[in-house]
Amino acid sequence: xxxxxxxxxxxxxxxxxxxxxxxxxxxxxxxxxxxxxxxxxxxxxxxxxxxxxxxxxxxxxxxxxxxxxxxxxxxxxxxxxxxxxxxxxxxxxxxxxxxxxxxxxxxxxxxxxxxxxxxxxxxxxxxxxxxxxxxxxxxxx
Amino acid sequence: xxxxxxxxxxxxxxxxxxxxxxxxxxxxxxxxxxxxxxxxxxxxxxxxxxxxxxxxxxxxxxxxxxxxxxxxxxxxxxxxxxxxxxxxxxxxxxxxxxxxxxxxxxxxxxxxxxxxxxxxxxxxxxxxxxxxxxxxxxxxxxxxxxxxxxxxxxxxxxxxxxxxxxxxxxxxxxxxxxxxxxxxxxxxxxxxxxxxxxxxxxxxxxxxxx
Numbered sequence: 001x002x003x004x005x006x007x008x009x010x011x012x013x014x015x016x017x018x019x020x021x022x023x024x025x026x027x028x029x030x031x032x033x034x035x036x037x038x039x040x041x042x043x044x045x046x047x048x049x050x051x052x053x054x055x056x057x058x059x060x061x062x063x064x065x066x067x068x069x070x071x072x073x074x075x076x077x078x079x080x081x082x083x084x085x086x087x088x089x090x091x092x093x094x095x096x097x098x099x100x101x102x103x104x105x106x107x108x109x110x111x112x113x114x115x116x117x118x119x120x121x122x123x124x125x126x127x128x129x130x131x132x133x134x135x136x137x138x139x140x141x
Numbered sequence: 142x143x144x145x146x147x148x149x150x151x152x153x154x155x156x157x158x159x160x161x162x163x164x165x166x167x168x169x170x171x172x173x174x175x176x177x178x179x180x181x182x183x184x185x186x187x188x189x190x191x192x193x194x195x196x197x198x199x200x201x202x203x204x205x206x207x208x209x210x211x212x213x214x215x216x217x218x219x220x221x222x223x224x225x226x227x228x229x230x231x232x233x234x235x236x237x238x239x240x241x242x243x244x245x246x247x248x249x250x251x252x253x254x255x256x257x258x259x260x261x262x263x264x265x266x267x268x269x270x271x272x273x274x275x276x277x278x279x280x281x282x283x284x285x286x287x288x289x290x291x292x293x294x295x296x297x298x299x300x301x302x303x304x305x306x307x308x309x310x311x312x313x314x315x316x317x318x319x320x321x322x323x324x325x326x327x328x329x330x331x332x333x334x335x336x337x338x339x340x341x342x343x344x345x346x347x348x349x350x351x
Contacts, residue, residue: 013220014315014318015339016338016339046209046210047213047216048210048214049213069209069210073206073207073209073211076207077205107341
């Protein structure tokens with residue numbers, strides 16, 4: 001985590017999606033509020049650049065995006081090497097919260113932080129819907 | 142005839158040799174007590190390291206996370222290096238030249254990189270669109286090193302893309318991203334890096350589960 005903060009937090013590295021795109025994605029992300037216990041969400045470019053987020057700070061969003069794409073990437077590699085097929089979504093259930101991850105088309109990853117009391121089945125359904133919308137928006141942009 | 146808006150910096154063989162003398166010899170000092178080398182008076186030691194070992198960092202990371210996340214981390218390290226490099230080189234030349242505008246400070250990257258053995262490049266800058274393009278006609282040292290171990294599916298030089306972005310943004314006060322659009326390491330005839338506002342990755346670069 002500290003290494004990622006050094007990389008993404010101490011330098012202002014340019015790379016910003018156009019407002020026409022981020023405005024539409026923000027409306028999508030806010031639909032995740034339908035999930036009880038939703039804390040925050042990010043749409044990350046497949047390499048980890050923040051496209052849109054609902055976190056308090058850009059630094060936190062950059063860290064979450066970097067970790068999310070790395071986790072999805074390593075999950076894909078694991079699935080591939082175990083012959084399990086394609087990665088669909090993942091839950092990282094921890095003592096203090098839940099990280100829900102899914103691809104949003106091939107160009108982006110959607111990651112959401114939830115509290116431990118969230119209904120994960122409902123979260124999965126809503127996230128799949130939001131991910132589909134994100135994919136469509138990116139394809140049109 | 143219309144006046145061109147594109148400025149271009151490149152080196153001859155002689156100029157590259159001269160840059161090597163300055164960058165890799167004159168500006169490199171040896172500390173015999175510690176057995177370390179220091180470039181341009183910097184406190185951090187400078188090391189000779191095979192280019193293929195730098196590519197290994199990318200290889201290891203991409204084997205764990207896939208290419209694009211690995212690319213970004215390599216890019217970020219390169220960005221920091223390019224930004225600091227531009228600051229350092231500007232500091233070395235300050236007071237010795239009348240006044241170095243942004244273009245001359247951008248163009249200074251070409252002899253610096255060639256002299257440091259990173260590869261000989263030409264840099265183009267369109268004064269109207271502000272687009273910037275770095276081309277290594279023979280490939281970067283990283284790409285040449287990577288190619289020795291076989292043609293890669295993906296570009297081998299995200300570190301250099303980040304370096305180009307860091308240097309360019311530092312001197313032009315711009316906010317570009319850079320993308321490697323051709324790479325010797327992945328079978329191209331040259332390495333080319335182009336500026337953009339918000340890069341999108343080609344379909345072929347995006348991971349698949351198929």
